[in-house]
Amino acid sequence: MAAKKLHRWYKDVLSGFKQAEEQGEIGVNDIEVYQDGELTRIAVPIVEQEHLGVQMAIDEKTIDGTCYTILSNRQTNKIALMAATLKTEYLMQIITKHFDIERRMQVKSLSRDMAENYDWLGREVFMNAYHVIDKFHIIKNMMEQLQAIRIRYRQEELAKRRKAKENKQIYPQVILSNGDTILQLLARSRGLLFIPPNKWSDHQKQRAKLLFEHYPEIKTAYLKVMEIRRWFNPPKGKTTYKKTRDRKRKELKKLLDNFTKSTIEEIVNIAYTFKSNMGQILNYFIRKETNAKAEALNRNLQRFINVNYGARNTQYFLYRVKIHFA
Structure with missing residues (x-):
C-alpha cells in the first residue's frame, strides 16, 4: 500500500480524528x-x-x-x-x-x-x-556575537574586492601557508570558533593560528567567550549553593567589568546580556537546570x-x- 494512501486511511479511520471532530x-x-x-x-x-x-x-x-x-x-x-x-x-x-x-x-x-x-x-x-x-541559550547568544565579528571582517574583505573590480583594479590574491585565501580563512574558521582549543584538529589549530594573527580582535573575543564557558563549570568538591552562588557572582562581576572596558562592541553586548539577566543566570547553580x-x-x-x-x-x-x- 502506498505511504500516502496508508496515511489517509490512518487519518480517516484509525486515528480517532474524525470521531473527535464529530464530538466537538x-x-x-x-x-x-x-x-x-x-x-x-x-x-x-x-x-x-x-x-x-x-x-x-x-x-x-x-x-x-x-x-x-x-x-x-x-x-x-x-x-x-x-x-x-x-x-x-x-x-x-x-x-x-x-x-x-x-x-x-x-x-x-x-x-x-x-x-x-x-x-x-x-x-x-x-x-x-x-x-x-x-545555559545553552546564553552560550548560543555569545557564539552569535563572536561569529558576528568574523562575518564583519568577511564582509569588509568582500567589499574591498567589489570596489577594486568597480574601479577596474586588480585585487591582490593572498594565499596563506595552509593554502587558504583570506576569504576562505574567514569562511572556514566558523566551526573552530564553537569549540575549545583542546578539541581542535591539527588543521583547525593551523587555521586558528592564521586567523588570530590576521584578526587579533577575533582572538580577543574568542578567549573571552571561552572564559565565560569555563565560568559555567560547577565547582569541584562539596559546597553549598549559597557559597557557590556568592563565588560565581564575584567571578562573573570581575569578568564583566573587564568585558565592559573592551573596544569590541560584540564583547560589550555579551556583558550587557549577562548584567541584564544576572540573577536568573546564577540560578543555574541551584540544580544545574x-x-x-x-x-x-x-x-x-x-x-x-x-x-x-x-x-x-x-x-x-x-x-x-x-x-x-x-
Whole structure:
C-alpha cells in the first residue's frame, strides 16, 4: 500500500480524528481575541493540568509559519500547554483559566530563554518558581556575537574586492601557508570558533593560528567567550549553593567589568546580556537546570512534522501532537 494512501486511511479511520471532530473535541480550548480590530482565533491544542510539575520549562516552536509556546514538564517530558501565541496576556488568560492556582503554586523552577514575555509570564502565573535562564541559550547568544565579528571582517574583505573590480583594479590574491585565501580563512574558521582549543584538529589549530594573527580582535573575543564557558563549570568538591552562588557572582562581576572596558562592541553586548539577566543566570547553580529537555522536545516535534508530510492539515496535525506528546 502506498505511504500516502496508508496515511489517509490512518487519518480517516484509525486515528480517532474524525470521531473527535464529530464530538466537538477539536479546538475546544481555542480562544478568540481581537488583534488589529479583527477577531482572531488562537489554537490551544494542548491543555493538560496533570502535567504541571515541580520543574517546568517554557520554549517556543515554529510550526508551518506559526509560533507556538510550549510549556513542558522537565521531569516527565510531557507537554502541559501548547498555544499558538507568544503574547503574555493571552498565555496568562489560558493558564489562569485551565490551571488551578494550587497546582501552579507547586511549580518551583521554570527554565527558559531570555525572552521578556516568558519572564513576565512566569512571574505572574508561577509565583513560587525561581527562573533559570538556559545555559545553552546564553552560550548560543555569545557564539552569535563572536561569529558576528568574523562575518564583519568577511564582509569588509568582500567589499574591498567589489570596489577594486568597480574601479577596474586588480585585487591582490593572498594565499596563506595552509593554502587558504583570506576569504576562505574567514569562511572556514566558523566551526573552530564553537569549540575549545583542546578539541581542535591539527588543521583547525593551523587555521586558528592564521586567523588570530590576521584578526587579533577575533582572538580577543574568542578567549573571552571561552572564559565565560569555563565560568559555567560547577565547582569541584562539596559546597553549598549559597557559597557557590556568592563565588560565581564575584567571578562573573570581575569578568564583566573587564568585558565592559573592551573596544569590541560584540564583547560589550555579551556583558550587557549577562548584567541584564544576572540573577536568573546564577540560578543555574541551584540544580544545574537547563532547557535541554525542552529543546529535545522541539527536535522530536520537528521529526514528527517530517514523518507526517508536514503540518498543512493543521487541525489533524495538532490532534496528533496532543496524542503523542501529552
